[in-house]
Amino acid sequence: xxxxxxxxxxxxxxxxxxxxxxxxxxxxxxxxxxxxxxxxxxxxxxxxxxxxxxxxxxxxxxxxxxxxxxxxxxxxxxxxxxxxxxxxxxxxxxxxxxxxxxxxxxxxxxxxxxxxxxxxxxxxxxxxxxxxxxxxxxxxxxxxxxxxxxxxxxxxxxxxxxxxxxxxxxxxxxxxxxxxxxxxxxxxxxxxxxxxxxxxxxxxxxxxxxxxxxxxxxxxxxxxxxxxxxxxxxxxxxxxxxxxxxxxxxxxxxxxxxxxxxxxxxxxxxxxxxxxxxxxxxxxxxxxxxxxxxxxxxxxxxxxxxxxxxxxxxxxxxxxxxxxxxxxxxxxxxxxxxxxxxxxxxxxxxxxxxxxxxxxxxxxxxxxxxxxxxxxxxxxxxxxxxxxxxxxxxxxxxxxxxxxxxxxxxxxxxxxxxxxxxxxxxxxxxxxxxxxxxxxxxxxxxxxxxxxxxxxxxxxxxxxxxxxxxxxxxxxxxxxxxxxxxxxxxxxxxxxxxxxxxxxxxxxxxxxxxxxxxxxxxxxxxxxxxxxxxxxxxxxxxxxxxxxxxxxxxxxxxxxxxxxxxxxxxxxxxxxxxxxxxxxxxxxxxxxxxxxxxxxxxxxxxxxxxxxxxxxxxxxxxxxxxxxxxxxxxxxxxxxxxxxxxxxxxxxxxxxxxxxxxxxxxxxxxxxxxxxxxxxxxxxxxxxxxxxxxxxx
Amino acid sequence: xxxxxxxxxxxxxxxxxxxxxxxxxxxxxxxxxxxxxxxxxxxxxxxxxxxxxxxxxxxxxxxxxxxxxxxxxxxxxxxxxxxxxxxxxxxxxxxxxxxxxxxxxxxxxxxxxxxxxxxxxxxxxxxxxxxxxxxxxxxxxxxxxxxxxxxxxxxxxxxxxxxxxxxxxx
Numbered sequence: 001x002x003x004x005x006x007x008x009x010x011x012x013x014x015x016x017x018x019x020x021x022x023x024x025x026x027x028x029x030x031x032x033x034x035x036x037x038x039x040x041x042x043x044x045x046x047x048x049x050x051x052x053x054x055x056x057x058x059x060x061x062x063x064x065x066x067x068x069x070x071x072x073x074x075x076x077x078x079x080x081x082x083x084x085x086x087x088x089x090x091x092x093x094x095x096x097x098x099x100x101x102x103x104x105x106x107x108x109x110x111x112x113x114x115x116x117x118x119x120x121x122x123x124x125x126x127x128x129x130x131x132x133x134x135x136x137x138x139x140x141x142x143x144x145x146x147x148x149x150x151x152x153x154x155x156x157x158x159x160x161x162x163x164x165x166x167x168x169x170x171x172x173x174x175x176x177x178x179x180x181x182x183x184x185x186x187x188x189x190x191x192x193x194x195x196x197x198x199x200x201x202x203x204x205x206x207x208x209x210x211x212x213x214x215x216x217x218x219x220x221x222x223x224x225x226x227x228x229x230x231x232x233x234x235x236x237x238x239x240x241x242x243x244x245x246x247x248x249x250x251x252x253x254x255x256x257x258x259x260x261x262x263x264x265x266x267x268x269x270x271x272x273x274x275x276x277x278x279x280x281x282x283x284x285x286x287x288x289x290x291x292x293x294x295x296x297x298x299x300x301x302x303x304x305x306x307x308x309x310x311x312x313x314x315x316x317x318x319x320x321x322x323x324x325x326x327x328x329x330x331x332x333x334x335x336x337x338x339x340x341x342x343x344x345x346x347x348x349x350x351x352x353x354x355x356x357x358x359x360x361x362x363x364x365x366x367x368x369x370x371x372x373x374x375x376x377x378x379x380x381x382x383x384x385x386x387x388x389x390x391x392x393x394x395x396x397x398x399x400x401x402x403x404x405x406x407x408x409x410x411x412x413x414x415x416x417x418x419x420x421x422x423x424x425x426x427x428x429x430x431x432x433x434x435x436x437x438x439x440x441x442x443x444x445x446x447x448x449x450x451x452x453x454x455x456x457x458x459x460x461x462x463x464x465x466x467x468x469x470x471x472x473x474x475x476x477x478x479x480x481x482x483x484x485x486x487x488x489x490x491x492x493x494x495x496x497x498x499x500x501x502x503x504x505x506x507x508x509x510x511x512x513x514x515x516x517x518x519x520x521x522x523x524x525x526x527x528x529x530x531x532x533x534x535x536x537x538x539x540x541x542x543x544x545x546x547x548x549x550x551x552x553x554x555x556x557x558x559x560x561x562x563x564x565x566x567x568x569x570x571x572x573x574x575x576x577x578x579x580x581x582x583x584x585x586x587x588x589x590x591x592x593x594x595x596x597x598x599x600x601x602x603x604x605x606x607x608x609x610x611x612x613x614x615x616x617x618x619x620x621x622x623x624x625x626x627x628x629x630x631x632x633x634x635x636x637x638x639x640x641x642x643x644x645x646x647x648x649x650x651x652x653x654x655x656x657x658x659x660x661x662x663x664x665x666x667x668x669x670x671x672x673x674x675x676x677x678x679x680x681x682x683x684x685x686x687x688x689x690x691x692x693x694x695x696x697x
Numbered sequence: 698x699x700x701x702x703x704x705x706x707x708x709x710x711x712x713x714x715x716x717x718x719x720x721x722x723x724x725x726x727x728x729x730x731x732x733x734x735x736x737x738x739x740x741x742x743x744x745x746x747x748x749x750x751x752x753x754x755x756x757x758x759x760x761x762x763x764x765x766x767x768x769x770x771x772x773x774x775x776x777x778x779x780x781x782x783x784x785x786x787x788x789x790x791x792x793x794x795x796x797x798x799x800x801x802x803x804x805x806x807x808x809x810x811x812x813x814x815x816x817x818x819x820x821x822x823x824x825x826x827x828x829x830x831x832x833x834x835x836x837x838x839x840x841x842x843x844x845x846x847x848x849x850x851x852x853x854x855x856x857x858x859x860x861x862x863x864x865x866x867x
Contacts, residue, residue: 016794023802024790024809026738026778033737111732112723185742185750185803185849234740234803235849267743464801464850595797595852602851627747627847635853636844 010473010483014591018469018488019232019462028232031204032189032264039191040069042253042263043114044245045104045121046272047096050130050620051338054094054103058122062106065120067113069257072105078252083217086308087273087341088248096125097308098132098340099620100272105249107257111264130338132620134304136174136281141302141333147314148348149503155320155386158327160285163296167287171363175284175356176687177670179613179622180277182345183632184463186234187267188274192250193260200227203247206236207500209459211243212493215251226251228493233463233501237603238344239275240463241502246273271625275343276613278303278313282356287327292368292375297325297385299357302333306341310334313342318353318667321434321555323361324381338620344502346603347663350435351670355688358431358671362678371414372430372675373404376559384553392554392652395583396432399559402646403430403581407561417682424565424574427680431668433558437585437659438505441543443496444513446475446521447535453485455535456518459498460490460510464599465662466592467506473588474511474656478518497541504556504660507588511656513540552652556659558582560601562672566680571696573609575673577640583648585659590645593661597643600665606633608670612689707771711736712780720767727751727762730777738778738806742847749846752807752814753777759814778806781813789813792859800850808846812860815842819864834864 022028047054059071070076077091090102104121108114131140143153164170190203199221205211208228215226233240246263253261265273280303287296301315316330345351361379365372380397383390404410412428413419419426444458456475462468468488476483489495499509521538529536563577578601587593610631616623624630650657674685677695685694703722708715711734718733727744730736730753739762742750746764753762754776762775781787789809792798799805819834819842827841839857848856 016797019802020794020799021786021790023799023805024778024786024793025782026736026806028802029737030740030803032741033731035735035737110721111728112721116723183849185748185801185847186740187742233801235801237849264741267745267747464799466800591797592800595800595850595855598854599800599851602853603849606851626745627743628745632847632849633851633853634844634847635840635856638840638851638853641854 010476011588015469015473015483015589016591017466018472030186030232030234031191031202031230032262034191034202036191036193036260039260039262040107040109040257041111041114042249042261043106043118044102044265044269045106045118046100046269047103049096049125049127050099050132052096052125052127054096055124055126057104061120062117065113065117067109068117069107071121072107072253072256073103076256078219078255080218081220088218088243088245090245090248098272098306098338100269100340102245102249105253107253107261130620132337132339132615133617134279134335134337136302138335140335144310144312144334147312147332151314151317154331156329157386160296160298160327160329163327164285164287167295168290169288169364169367171286171360171367173284173360173363173686175282175359177280177352177355178688179279179615180345180607180611181271181613181630182237182239182276183630184235184237184240187265187270188240188244188246189262189264190247190250191260191262192254194254198225198227199251199254200229201247201251202229204233204240205230206233206240206461206463206502208461208491208493209498210500211247214243215247218248219251230461230491233461236463237346238348238502241344241500244274267627268625271613271622272340275341277345277348278342280313280315280352282315284356284360286360286364288364288368290368292364292370292378294323294325294379296327297323298329300331301353304337304339304342305334306339307336308341311342313352314349315353315356318350319357320386321384321553322357322432323379324385328385339615347435347666350663350667354431354433354668355670358668359674359686362429362675373400373409376400376432387553389551389553392552393648393650394557395646395648396557398646399557399581399583400432402644403559403561403579406581406642406644407579409561416679423568425568425680426565427676428561428563429672429675429679431560431671431675433560433664433668434555435504435664435667437508437554437556437653438503439512439546439654440499440505440509441546442498442509442513443539443541444510444517445537445539446517447537448521448525448531449535450531453487454479454481455487455489456514457489457495458510458514459493459495460506461501462490463501465501465506465596466589467501467510469592470507470588471510471514475514475518478515479522504662506660508654508658508660511658512542512545512654515655516540550652554653556582556584556661556664558664560668560672562676564673564676564680566677566695571692573690573695575605575639578605579642580665581644581646582661582664583646584661584664585648585650585653586657587645588656588658594643596661597665598641600663601641601669602633602638604666604669605638605673607666607688608673609689705768707767709770709772710774712776722768724767725763726765726767726770729767730762736777736779740803740806742804749811750804750807752811752846754810754814757817759811778809788863792862796855796859798855798859799852804846804848808848808856811843811846816864836861
């Protein structure tokens with residue numbers, strides 16, 4: 001076989017998406033699009049009380065309806081193992097943990113019939129008093145053992161209290177962020193089908209391997225029983241990172257009725273069953289010298305979890321790595337309420353935490369009379385403030401300077417409320433950003449075929465990140481072949497251990513075994529090893545290599561600049577310009593990388609101005625559980641977005657040299673907009689979203 | 698209990714091909730396309746007419762197919778995202794690829810159908826909130842007229858660029 005490397009290296013080139021044609025022509029099949037013979041449909045019956053017990057369930061009327069095959073509930077559901085994942089421990093007891101929790105599932109031959117039958121199920125509850133409202137002085141707040149993902153709850157370096165007492169300048173602010181829902185465009189959908197003692201599950205997940213592993217443990221299946229497939233995923237932003245009730249219900253129902261069953265959640269059901277960003281209340285205290293150099297930093301964060309499991313958002317952890325301070329204390333508290341369970345939403349911790357710290361830094365700049373960009377440069381650091389570890393690379397200063405140049409920051413009049421343009425107040429603001437650059441163990445297989453093509457299999461997920469395309473480029477370069485000779489397969493649990501498409505760790509983790517397996521395969525081919533009829537395969541497991549890395553602090557950095565216009569009379573806020581400059585290691589594909597960062601900035605804008613899930617004290621339900629009442633940014637809300645990268649060579653990461661860029665685009669954007677609001681109007685915005693009621697003067 | 702039979706026969710053209718089928722009267726056009734005709738390119742994002750993912754062209758005009766009962770479109774002509782390409786992708790589909798105007802791709806069929814319908818509305822002189830509909834298609838006009846199609850991945854900037862290219866505007 002002749003192997004020639006006909007093109008320049010693929011990495012660094014703006015290759016359009018491998019699956020682009022399938023997506024624009026409607027041929028890409030998502031979880032809810034898979035046609036199966038004999039498919040039937042499950043419809044969730046949600047609890048209508050916020051706390052209590054199911055006293056009686058009358059399913060007679062539903063079972064008598066045409067097309068209804070069964071009703072799944074606690075008396076006929078398969079028994080599950082308690083694996084510490086309360087949100088999936090469905091139909092195992094009579095407890096109602098929150099409004100909207102499933103109490104039954106109707107299975108019928110069509111969705112229309114399942115839905116109508118679900119309306120006919122009568123549920124009697126023992127209702128108990130509930131507690132659903134988060135507040136920063138809630139008596140139930142406590143310090144958990146750890147915070148997400150497994151970080152220490154409290155850190156304390158130096159003597160923060162003494163340093164604050166002796167500081168020339170003090171800032172003491174309280175910042176609030178609301179509950180927010182991921183609201184990926186594709187609702188969670190799972191289809192389960194048994195065949196030959198295996199259950200195949202088509203599900204919308206960021207982690208096929210993890211979903212198979214969890215289902216196996218939950219149901220007590222033999223290893224290898226579960227096969228999870230998720231070729232295309234309609235967005236996730238964290239809430240498809242772990243299995244959700246739909247996939248458990250689909251497997252239960254398929255087991256019960258012996259036919260393939262699809263369970264697709266409705267948009268309102270997503271609000272109760274698939275996770276959301278917790279509301280937070282943060283207090284940030286900064287002490288500085290007269291020039292704005294920090295001498296003390298304290299960041300405290302409170303958040304909520306459910307009674308089903310403890311999830312604590314790591315909001316204060318943002319301050320452990322951002323600005324130099326000899327005295328640094330961070331802490332978290334959480335309260336368990338009768339609410340749906342909060343989980344990951346794009347940059348959990350960093351997104352709300354950066355609103356607290358980067359807003360407080362702006363207040364410090366004002367108090368010291370120092371430019372906010374200059375203030376951040378003065379507090380830059382070569383070592384991670386909390387741990388003292390060196391950074392693998394830290395180009396925050398370059399991001400700030402390049403952002404200032406692109407945005408036209410120089411010569412900015414620092415005075416607030418000094419720019420009136422007809423009915424608009426105008427102002428500009430800045431915020432820094434960071435996000436951890438982590439890498440986790442993954443297995444990949446590279447196969448050379450006799451026809452000259454290559455197939456690379458890795459249990460990655462492409463939820464819109466462009467991972468499939470970036471990995472194809474990295475594989476092609478490792479094999480030294482053009483990209484069109486490489487077929488990259490993802491979204492299959494049978495491919496083996498793989499990191500979730502989350503924590504901005506996807507490409508960083510998956511690329512390691514992909515590149516190593518491809519290098520090994522290329523070496524074997526070059527040495528003349530023959531290709532057997534079913535192909536020559538090299539497999540690599542990165543577990544050992546990932547664990548052997550040096551202990552340094554690895555982060556992506558960025559800077560966001562925002563311009564706002566605030567309507568004097570109505571409080572309407574527009575964002576004519578956002579600039580983001582990033583140091584994210586090597587950029588494998590500048591086209592898809594830019595898109596991901598533009599998307600993060602857009603979600604940041606949305607978070608700053610629009611998004612808020614409103615908990616109803618009376619029912620325990622999120623009142624605005626639909627896309628008309630829960631506002632996300634639309635096309636008309638977004639104006640000019642400018643994205644740029646600074647060079648960030650970093651040999652301490654992974655073979656691809658990538659840091660991940662799925663999340664840093666949202667970090668700090670709300671603070672940059674809030675800081676611009678102060679510059680425009682002279683009023684500090686310490687609570688999100690900055691809706692017209694809050695922005696009106 | 699007796700349950701009435703909720704069925705009606707509908708005849709419609711889907712992507713140029715006739716379809717005749719008995720449907721449950723509760724079936725939406727969206728579910729008819731997806732569940733009965735296996736045209737799953739059209740997506741369900743909210744089922745309430747709030748997101749635009751299910752946008753198709755009905756007799757050439759953009760509609761939310763989740764808000765239409767199948768029995769209400771008897772005799773009509775439906776074009777879905779699968780019906781836009783001949784041998785080559787429709788120029789709007791090609792522009793979406795070239796400008797990376799999508800990420801997860803789930804809202805994309807609706808965006809593309811909506812964009813095609815929107816350009817026809819503009820050509821017909823329909824006004825919008827930002828203009829009287831006469832003359833130049835600038836970015837503000839595109840953003841306003843495409844505001845009914847949510848993209849949670851936040852590809853709006855690239856969607857505007859793709860539509861601008863097809864429309865031949867700035």
